[in-house]
Amino acid sequence: MNMASDEKSGALHGKYELGRVLGHGTFAKVYHARNLQTGKSVAMKVVGKEKVIQVGMMEQVKREISVMKMMHHPNIVELHEVMASKSKIYFAMEYVRGGELFAKIAKGRLREEPARNYFQQLISAIDFCHSRGVYHRDLKPENLLLDEDGNLKVTDFGLSALSDHLRQDGLFHTTCGTPAYVAPEVIGKKGYDGAKADIWSCGVILYVLLAGFLPFQDDNIVAMYRKIYRGDFKCPPWFSPESRKLITKMLDPNPGTRINIAKIMDSSWFKKSASKNLRSKEQQEFTMADEAYLGKWKETETMNAFHIISLSEGFDLSPLFEEKKRVEREELRFATTRPASSVISKLEEVAKTKNFSIKRSDSCVRLQGQESGRKGKLGINADIFAVAPSFVVVEVKKSSGDTLEYNNFCSKELRPALKDIVWTSSTVSSTPA
Numbered sequence: 001m002n003m004a005s006d007e008k009s010g011a012l013h014g015k016y017e018l019g020r021v022l023g024h025g026t027f028a029k030v031y032h033a034r035n036l037q038t039g040k041s042v043a044m045k046v047v048g049k050e051k052v053i054q055v056g057m058m059e060q061v062k063r064e065i066s067v068m069k070m071m072h073h074p075n076i077v078e079l080h081e082v083m084a085s086k087s088k089i090y091f092a093m094e095y096v097r098g099g100e101l102f103a104k105i106a107k108g109r110l111r112e113e114p115a116r117n118y119f120q121q122l123i124s125a126i127d128f129c130h131s132r133g134v135y136h137r138d139l140k141p142e143n144l145l146l147d148e149d150g151n152l153k154v155t156d157f158g159l160s161a162l163s164d165h166l167r168q169d170g171l172f173h174t175t176c177g178t179p180a181y182v183a184p185e186v187i188g189k190k191g192y193d194g195a196k197a198d199i200w201s202c203g204v205i206l207y208v209l210l211a212g213f214l215p216f217q218d219d220n221i222v223a224m225y226r227k228i229y230r231g232d233f234k235c236p237p238w239f240s241p242e243s244r245k246l247i248t249k250m251l252d253p254n255p256g257t258r259i260n261i262a263k264i265m266d267s268s269w270f271k272k273s274a275s276k277n278l279r280s281k282e283q284q285e286f287t288m289a290d291e292a293y294l295g296k297w298k299e300t301e302t303m304n305a306f307h308i309i310s311l312s313e314g315f316d317l318s319p320l321f322e323e324k325k326r327v328e329r330e331e332l333r334f335a336t337t338r339p340a341s342s343v344i345s346k347l348e349e350v351a352k353t354k355n356f357s358i359k360r361s362d363s364c365v366r367l368q369g370q371e372s373g374r375k376g377k378l379g380i381n382a383d384i385f386a387v388a389p390s391f392v393v394v395e396v397k398k399s400s401g402d403t404l405e406y407n408n409f410c411s412k413e414l415r416p417a418l419k420d421i422v423w424t425s426s427t428v429s430s431t432p433a
Helices: 004-009 049-054 058-068 112-131 160-168 194-211 221-230 241-250 261-265 275-296 305-311 340-353 403-418
Strands: 016-024 028-035 041-048 079-084 088-094 144-146 152-154 331-336 356-360 364-373 376-388 391-400
Touching: 016 041, 041 049, 049 058, 049 088, 058 079, 112 152, 112 194, 112 261, 194 241, 194 261, 241 261, 331 403, 340 356, 340 364, 340 376, 340 391, 340 403, 376 403, 391 403
Parallel strands: none
Antiparallel strands: 016 028, 028 041, 041 088, 079 088, 144 152, 331 391, 356 364, 364 376, 376 391
């Protein structure tokens, strides 16, 4: 692929320096690249624009990109930015140095504990994306990477639909990768549930981690398809009864009766050895955070006019500096003419009715959910800034837990509880940002 003309056209000129090819698929090449402004490495995926337009995928690609830019999760490769030239689309993605997870399997199967650790990270990533309506649909060994610390990173989440579409339209070779990880309903090319298809692929991945080989193998591709359709596989004798039970439920050829993610996470094998450690670590982090957070605001902080303007939804200046997506917010701000004590009382009321524990000082409040959610217990910090004796600005942020659960809590519980004390004027919205 000749990059020179595109670089000069302006998509990459002055921002990224392209290096060696890291890999290539059926529709894209991936290069190592360096951000010249920061010096940091990125993986640059380059896709031919003509091919995308040819199959009428441009709108879907744009939609996928907008979703992917909001996917911030420790086990998902981050999409930093997207650029385009006349003929190519460039995806600047997080560069993961540790190589593919399956390079480890080449040396032999994993013990149950490390296999469970990787599987828990994989399910965490899948669950996070499914909760946002995004499905991978193409989970396979080359999409599972490891960073320098051995943490799992799923790549191509949300961009896989593009490769699926191009492949099914027959624009590329029909032999583009093994069908060994693909659910039977996807092979049949009928309508399918993306979530159920991902669970099947996770089942194959877990089997391979524990066995060191594939569950459905045959030199004859038709015979292999038959095995997949029937869910015809055997677990090796060293599989524990619990892992055998879980894999059998994930590799159910009927998507209607296949296990869902909530039940996977609730299975005894998945929870084994993790729950106690996670609980104690969570409590420890909460204690440490309290000390650091509450100690930080010993005195009520005052703010100048620029702070007020930038904090106020009505005067939000951030679009001038960056493209900001407001679909998923991790903070809300509002002003009030009530004293800080009134704000704290309101927050205490919400905490009591919703079973949150609360820690407070004169200028900050910390709420901690008692029930574990999708990503642990929900933690919320509220900083109270005294701008003037009769004017207070409150900034509420998520400190832990799932963004979607935080947003639901804000819209259903926090906003209604605070609506009576929020300051309104002709320029500022009457509800918290």
